[in-house]
Amino acid sequence: MRIAFATCSALPEGWSDDHPAARMLGAEYRCWDDPAVEWERYERVVIRSTWDYTWRSADFLAWAERVGAERLRNAPALVAFNVDKRYLAALEARTVPTSFIAPGDPPPALRGEVVVKPNLSAGARATGRFGPAAHRDALALIEQICASGRVALVQEYVSSVDERGESALVFLGGELSHTLRKRAILRPDEVAPASEGELGVARAMLEPDLVSAGEASPAELRFAEGVIAEVSARFGQPLYARVDLLADEQGEPLLLELEAVEPNLYMAHAEGACERLARAVLAS
Numbered sequence: 001m002r003i004a005f006a007t008c009s010a011l012p013e014g015w016s017d018d019h020p021a022a023r024m025l026g027a028e029y030r031c032w033d034d035p036a037v038e039w040e041r042y043e044r045v046v047i048r049s050t051w052d053y054t055w056r057s058a059d060f061l062a063w064a065e066r067v068g069a070e071r072l073r074n075a076p077a078l079v080a081f082n083v084d085k086r087y088l089a090a091l092e093a094r095t096v097p098t099s100f101i102a103p104g105d106p107p108p109a110l111r112g113e114v115v116v117k118p119n120l121s122a123g124a125r126a127t128g129r130f131g132p133a134a135h136r137d138a139l140a141l142i143e144q145i146c147a148s149g150r151v152a153l154v155q156e157y158v159s160s161v162d163e164r165g166e167s168a169l170v171f172l173g174g175e176l177s178h179t180l181r182k183r184a185i186l187r188p189d190e191v192a193p194a195s196e197g198e199l200g201v202a203r204a205m206l207e208p209d210l211v212s213a214g215e216a217s218p219a220e221l222r223f224a225e226g227v228i229a230e231v232s233a234r235f236g237q238p239l240y241a242r243v244d245l246l247a248d249e250q251g252e253p254l255l256l257e258l259e260a261v262e263p264n265l266y267m268a269h270a271e272g273a274c275e276r277l278a279r280a281v282l283a284s
Contacts, residue, residue, distance in 0.1 A: 173280030178270030181214035
């Protein structure tokens, strides 16, 4: 089977975390927007480090459709669903309470501590955390997001993240591969500082201690399996997905994000994860 791992021009050799699985599969790295690539020559095209797509989401979705459901993983329909964070309102799972502010909508009434982010974004770009004293800054970020033609998400800040962090459950071929713990990355009352460079992700996303290996509780595993089952029923089983969870005041899981387009899977944190990804690609 001839396999391509889709990446972006900023990472022509792909992301290092993916290299072992790519070697096992004999996969070739190809930039998703390279017009010279003949995608029909590949039996599987696996979206991996296409981390510039949020600036050109229409082009990216058109590319996914051209590659087609037979060869693209994850499938184009799931990719189209998941690139826009408004998918949170379309899932049955309990999510972090979220309001959606579209261009032309009146400014929202903000209460308590909130997180503001765009519906089209990755790597915590243009994302901020604001307490009551900084609501003016939050409204300014909402205005900036809407002025760009995007929709602003306003979410309740779930304070458990400060002590417990996030749980990130990585599924490969529909089965749990490994669980991660991610510490909080948003500091109070600011937009997350962006790194220098073409991708411009939040600097905290690049810190080596952001993620560690963890264990899922039975409640977290049941919840995440329910999310994967719902997505699979609608779009077919994803090759990979990362289900990011927070805990509410009672310790029950809340969905923060479903990452099914190009998530970092942090395979170096889990023995055997690269082999599991390779097997899942071949079986998909």
